[in-house]
Ligand code: ADP
């Protein structure tokens with residue numbers, strides 16, 4: 440057996456019952472194997488460089504680094520969420536290029552590498568997550584860390600053309616090439632990553648499919664992330680007072696659950712629901728849209744703008760369609776407990792996932808897992824969410840086409856039982872195949888066993 444597993448991600452779980460896809464997945468993997476999880480301290484704008492603080496110790500150790508207010512602004516709000524996030528989600532128009540962002544991002548990556556380096560033994564396995572830490576492996580290598588280091592990008596891999604938006608476009612491939620294994624959500628992301636290396640004169644493809652990049656060798660594969668299927672299915676089927684929640688929401692319920700992010704296609708989703716209401720026959724059951732969307736990253740201007748836009752659309756549609764005893768769009772601005780969420784998913788006849796770009800989208804998988812297989816609801820899923828690549832029996836839609844989405848809502852809400860069951864069974868197979876425990880295991884096994892030995896020991 441190899442040494443310990445060391446996981447690095449910006450967000451880490453706090454408390455005993457972590458929630459959220461990435462956090463739940465890695466929590467499970469570490470609970471089984473033991474090890475170390477390092478991430479940003481939840482109290483942002485702390486005192487800055489004070490080393491690593493232990494925030495919890497159970498079957499594995501959690502250590503947090505503190506960000507100063509300036510680092511939070513430049514590394515997290517700045518380079519991560521005002522440059523890389525919009526760039527990877529096809530919104531180059533929202534990219535804010537400030538020199539201080541890139542400097543802050545590199546400085547935090549260097550500092551985290553310094554804090555980590557002496558905690559890593561050569562036979563450990565290091566697994567770095569997401570766009571906050573692209574340069575981390577390179578920084579660890581500079582400090583002499585020779586352990587295997589893998590990387591998983593949870594968000595879409597940017598098309599080659601978008602990379603030119605970066606202040607130093609050549610860095611992206613260089614950062615990634617310092618990992619031994621790059622994991623991506625979908626085959627489309629893998630193709631984009633390979634296209635980046637193919638077009639880079641510093642890279643060369645080896646006969647075994649790995650990429651030789653100057654003095655390094657890296658493998659690229661897709662590992663579609665999933666959810667804890669049985670846990671979700673059980674929570675959804677557990678009777679609770681919350682089952683009454685949907686009672687005053689109309690005869691049919693359509694649900695949407697997202698962070699309030701411009702990549703989720705919320706304005707068009709609301710418009711599509713409005714168009715559905717405009718066109719629906721008089722005698723069709725009364726349907727409501729329940730949208731749960733807590734604000735996120737609010738200090739970034741684009742996130743404040745989406746909130747204002749959405750409230751304006753919801754207000755207009757409710758003004759036009761509400762009746763004394765019914766409001767068609769319910770918009771909840773806060774997070775909902777996960778067990779309650781599972782019950783609401785099961786109560787809903789349809790779920791709208793309309794991302795304009797999305798790495799995977801776990802809500803789509805949660806909705807499918809939560810359904811009663813004998814009377815399931817219908818998933819309406821954007822073609823641009825990673826989940827759409829394999830869940831082809833969902834009602835796939837173009838999130839830019841409001842009328843197509845309005846038609847999909849009508850189709851979903853009147854779909855015969857047999858068709859609902861058939862589509863649901865096919866989607867559930869995909870959800871089960873990507874169950875999150877297997878996902879983490881597959882990545883770690885691959886990193887430990889099937890990627891070539893380190894280039895730092897000499898190229899094969
Ligand atoms: P993203 O990672 O971009 O936020 P995903 O759909 O992949 O999108 O994952 C979101 C996760 O956060 C899901 O597990 C979902 O249940 C959870 N989540 C999103 N919004 C809420 C909310 N309002 N209340 C509770 N959980 C939420």
Ligand code: G6P
Nearest residue numbers: 449450461569570593594735736
């Ligand atoms: C996405 C990202 C994660 C991030 C999460 C919540 O899922 O891929 O890295 O943690 O959104 O965003 P936040 O900025 O609140 O951590």
